[in-house]
Amino acid sequence: MELPYAEPYKIKMTEPIRTSTRAEREEWIREAKYNLFKLRSDQVLIDLLTDSGTGSMSDRQWAAMMMGDESYAGASSYFRLKETISRIFGMPYFLPTHQGRAAENVIFSALLKEGDIVPGNSHFDTTKGHIEFRKCHAVDCTIDAASDTQLEIPFKGEMDLGKLEKVLKENPREKVPCVVLTITNNTAGGQPVSMRNIRETAELCRRYGVPMLLDSARFAENAYFIKNREEGYADKSIKEIVREIYTYADIMTISAKKDGVVNMGGFVAMRSEELFRKAMMFNIMFEGYITYGGMSGRDMDALAVGLDENTEYAQLDARIRQVKLLGDLLDEYGVPYQRPAGGHAIFVDAKKILPNLPKEEFIAQTLGIELYLEAGIRGVEIGSILADRDPETHENRYPKLELLRLAIPRRVYTDNHIRVIAAACRNIYERRESITSGYRITFEAPILRHFTVELEPVKR
Numbered sequence: 001m002e003l004p005y006a007e008p009y010k011i012k013m014t015e016p017i018r019t020s021t022r023a024e025r026e027e028w029i030r031e032a033k034y035n036l037f038k039l040r041s042d043q044v045l046i047d048l049l050t051d052s053g054t055g056s057m058s059d060r061q062w063a064a065m066m067m068g069d070e071s072y073a074g075a076s077s078y079f080r081l082k083e084t085i086s087r088i089f090g091m092p093y094f095l096p097t098h099q100g101r102a103a104e105n106v107i108f109s110a111l112l113k114e115g116d117i118v119p120g121n122s123h124f125d126t127t128k129g130h131i132e133f134r135k136c137h138a139v140d141c142t143i144d145a146a147s148d149t150q151l152e153i154p155f156k157g158e159m160d161l162g163k164l165e166k167v168l169k170e171n172p173r174e175k176v177p178c179v180v181l182t183i184t185n186n187t188a189g190g191q192p193v194s195m196r197n198i199r200e201t202a203e204l205c206r207r208y209g210v211p212m213l214l215d216s217a218r219f220a221e222n223a224y225f226i227k228n229r230e231e232g233y234a235d236k237s238i239k240e241i242v243r244e245i246y247t248y249a250d251i252m253t254i255s256a257k258k259d260g261v262v263n264m265g266g267f268v269a270m271r272s273e274e275l276f277r278k279a280m281m282f283n284i285m286f287e288g289y290i291t292y293g294g295m296s297g298r299d300m301d302a303l304a305v306g307l308d309e310n311t312e313y314a315q316l317d318a319r320i321r322q323v324k325l326l327g328d329l330l331d332e333y334g335v336p337y338q339r340p341a342g343g344h345a346i347f348v349d350a351k352k353i354l355p356n357l358p359k360e361e362f363i364a365q366t367l368g369i370e371l372y373l374e375a376g377i378r379g380v381e382i383g384s385i386l387a388d389r390d391p392e393t394h395e396n397r398y399p400k401l402e403l404l405r406l407a408i409p410r411r412v413y414t415d416n417h418i419r420v421i422a423a424a425c426r427n428i429y430e431r432r433e434s435i436t437s438g439y440r441i442t443f444e445a446p447i448l449r450h451f452t453v454e455l456e457p458v459k460r
């Protein structure tokens, strides 16, 4: 008999999770103004809000924290991280920041001016927030296939080179400070971008003299998909693939809370010394001195080890298999989601489950609340609440897709938890006809409203 698959690690420490009744959850979600971000984590059984900063660190990462050098300037932790970044990504200059959006803040402060245009493949919400905050425009050049949730293609997160070239052709060079390529494409469902598309995007950028910035939160998962799905990469190691990816990039920003497998941290790295000098000033202003930015010495050490460990095939394989398990179970139960399963999450297709709910009543948010009520599982809306209002017209933006993202934290839940999630989705799917009304907004912030929005049921 062929032996079944098992994870390449064992568990050294556990953390209890609290169960609850439906009546308790009804009260808690009402108190949270129907915003899943406002729930206390002990009111949640399985927390799939995000895979950001929620992973379990390895014993080697914890051990490395004890070696942290907390010197204000020139800490040895900084140099250990610098060596790792230059070895893994080949980037000579970097600035540590407290997380990904801080890296965006630093680099966009150095690069963007009012009225600029920043094309990309589905900019992440904080990326778009930082672009629009500076009165610039984020132009989405994602391939159209990304919005057809039932289409199975291997690299569904790609940049449409035709759309990108149109933007580059129609705008003067000085209005386009960079092109952002996000790997994997989080917003489109954790879908990867092929090496070929990375290379061709870079070539197009070079032809127009525009730097290419890789938004790199899930760079290692993207490399895993390249290895498994793209011709010519099966025999290459994840580290070799990552090295090649970054030969095409001029700048990278990263939320280390994802594929760095740390609870906090990020950085921006670049090839240009001139840009580094410019960005340095903003790092000092917003984050901290250039050798620690927003991070403690111990956090930089944990990140250096995390980057090394999580660019090994077995780690990524265990993770992506678990995400796929959830996808396979949903297939068995007929629950529609963005296909194929992504690297870090399953994006349940809320519009397909609740086709009669008007978009004005926030379809994916409604499904997210139902899943919480059903089983205490917390996902996150990737739909019209997240899409915010148009910065000029102030009208609500209704994206093509209304998705409920179920993000799987790294090395945190077992396959039994995954089975509970799938069963809860199935139960809702079976009673979908009974969900006939959604929610309306009673409070919203002018930017990134989803974090603090308050809602009430349309029908009471």
Ligand SMILES: *Cc1c(COP(=O)(O)O)cnc(C)c1O
Pocket (backbone or CB within 6 Å): 052, 099, 100, 101, 102, 124, 126, 127, 182, 186, 215, 216, 217, 218, 254, 255, 256, 257, 258, 265, 266
């Ligand atoms: C998480 C994420 C960010 C922002 O990083 P934070 O650490 O949350 O500030 C930017 N881009 C992508 C693609 C991300 O997934």
